[in-house]
Amino acid sequence: MNMISVRTDFSSPIFAAWRDAAGDDWTAYIDHEFVRSLGDGSLPRASFIHYLVQDYVYLRHFARAWALAVVKANSREEMRIAAATVDALVNHELPLHVGICAEAGISEDELFEAEEAPENLAYTRFVLDAGHSGDFLDLMAVLAPCVMGYGEIGTRLAATAADTPYRQWIDTYAGQKYQDVCHKVGRLIEQAARDRLGSSPQETERWRHLCKQFRTATKLEAAFWQMGLRGHA
Numbered sequence: 612m613n614m615i616s617v618r619t620d621f622s623s624p625i626f627a628a629w630r631d632a633a634g635d636d637w638t639a640y641i642d643h644e645f646v647r648s649l650g651d652g653s654l655p656r657a658s659f660i661h662y663l664v665q666d667y668v669y670l671r672h673f674a675r676a677w678a679l680a681v682v683k684a685n686s687r688e689e690m691r692i693a694a695a696t697v698d699a700l701v702n703h704e705l706p707l708h709v710g711i712c713a714e715a716g717i718s719e720d721e722l723f724e725a726e727e728a729p730e731n732l733a734y735t736r737f738v739l740d741a742g743h744s745g746d747f748l749d750l751m752a753v754l755a756p757c758v759m760g761y762g763e764i765g766t767r768l769a770a771t772a773a774d775t776p777y778r779q780w781i782d783t784y785a786g787q788k789y790q791d792v793c794h795k796v797g798r799l800i801e802q803a804a805r806d807r808l809g810s811s812p813q814e815t816e817r818w819r820h821l822c823k824q825f826r827t828a829t830k831l832e833a834a835f836w837q838m839g840l841r842g843h844a
């Protein structure tokens with residue numbers, strides 16, 4: 612499948628600048644072999660289920676990271692959006708995984724107890740550490756590749772995908788609900804950066820570090836896809 616241009620800045624020039632600074636690592640993430648094989652339907656079912664089980668574990672930790680964003684919030688708006696994101700993850704995104712895994716004979720109890728793959732451990736604990744040792748904006752820099760990356764992947768696959776058994780997955784991330792979350796988080800990042808870095812964020816001392824953290828999270832996303840291709844923990 613060819614790369615088609617569906618790039619959006621999700622209401623956030625700062626996100627777009629982080630993505631540009633991540634360069635080829637961003638492309639390696641959103642155009643990974645796993646993603647392409649979701650689109651053309653060639654991904655083995657075992658790899659998809661393996662990925663979903665690991666992603667269930669991932670999303671639990673990701674929800675913890677957004678809960679940490681509630682703790683680190685400096686404004687009502689930051690707190691409101693971070694709290695709503697915890698709710699969206701726990702009550703809307705995780706049920707997609709529970710439903711598909713149930714069809715494959717895996718119960719939610721088994722998902723909850725699943726052993727974490729090392730790539731999963733590395734990614735989620737990197738995010739949580741960035742949040743614990745930094746502020747709200749540090750957290751946004753490492754959470755953005757996850758939120759916006761899947762928004763970009765969903766839109767691209769929806770525009771190009773063949774007849775694939777992974778249509779439900781694609782439609783979830785291409786759908787208006789998920790796309791709205793991406794824009795909401797984009798606006799959140801803009802305001803959080805303005806509040807903490809002023810009107811010229813790229814000229815501040817923190818900028819390079821934020822770009823580096825975003826890029827590391829992006830690389831960990833690509834490693835997560837690669838783990839999914841293995842088809843076993």
Ligand SMILES: Cc1ncc(CN)c(N)n1
Pocket residue numbers: 666669670756757758761832835
């Ligand atoms: C690893 C990963 N990254 C991002 C997403 C999209 N929230 C996800 N479900 N899993």
